[in-house]
Amino acid sequence: MSIQTLKAADGHELSAYVSAPAGKPRGALVVIQEIFGVNHHIRSVCDRFSAQGWRVISPALFDRVQRGVELGYAESDRTEGRALLGKMQWPLMQMDTQAAINAVADAGKVGVVGYCLGGSLAWMAATRLDGVSAAVAYYGAQIPNHAEEKPRCPVLMHFGAEDPGIALAGVDKVREVQANSPGAPVEIHVYPGAGHGFSCDERASFHPVSHELALERTLAFLREHV
Secondary structure, three states: OEEEEEEOOOOOEEEEEEEOOOOOOOOEEEEEOEOOEOOHHHHHHHHHHHHOOOEEEEEOHHHHOOOOOEOOOOHHHHHHHHHHHHOOOHHHHHHHHHHHHHHHHHHOOEEEEEEOHHHHHHHHHHHHOOOOOEEEEEOOOOHHHHOOOOOOOOEEEEEEOOOOOOOHHHHHHHHHHHHOOOOOOEEEEEEOOOOOOOOOOOOOOOOHHHHHHHHHHHHHHHHHHO
16 A cells, blocks of 8 residues: 555646555556545555455545545535535546546556546546546436446446435436447446445445445456456
8 A cells, every 4th residue: 555646637746545456466446536535435445446456546636626635424524525526627537537547557457436426437437538448436426417428438337226415317317328328338226225325334324235235246347347
């Protein structure tokens, strides 16, 4: 585990958490943060994926507006995270994600896995960025607003049926549009009883059964494509 400095296309420098496997990597993953920064949970996610054989990197997207952001999951943290996100620009977050993809490309194929904010960015990585072999999006609230975009690599999506911020009608829209799209295949799963952030074991909304099933599907998907 280490901290690496990345340089985006516009010259902006940002930090990134890097977790390497014990042996030769089977490929690489870019793990994209929630609105809480590259915090303890995201770093642990990176370490878990690297233990499965991938070289993993997580870019600190909030470095654009405030460096070293590591929030928890209390209401005050959510308020701060939303405020930080309000100062961000989606094209610049995509640019920083591309910098992370480029940084690990020497490990082989690169996949992108994102949660919350990162789930939306994982979808955008699949449709807009270069060098992505597969993408996994967990409860990305902006995905239904970009349902018509065409992915250039296979995509796996996870949503909670009880997520108050993502209407199931929006998920159905994505499913319908992508089923009739000439883009790469999109696989969508909705988890009964699960809310937003159901895969984060540090949040009150953690839903163990859904988390385990989603993780099983995610690992199988990544092993196939990355």
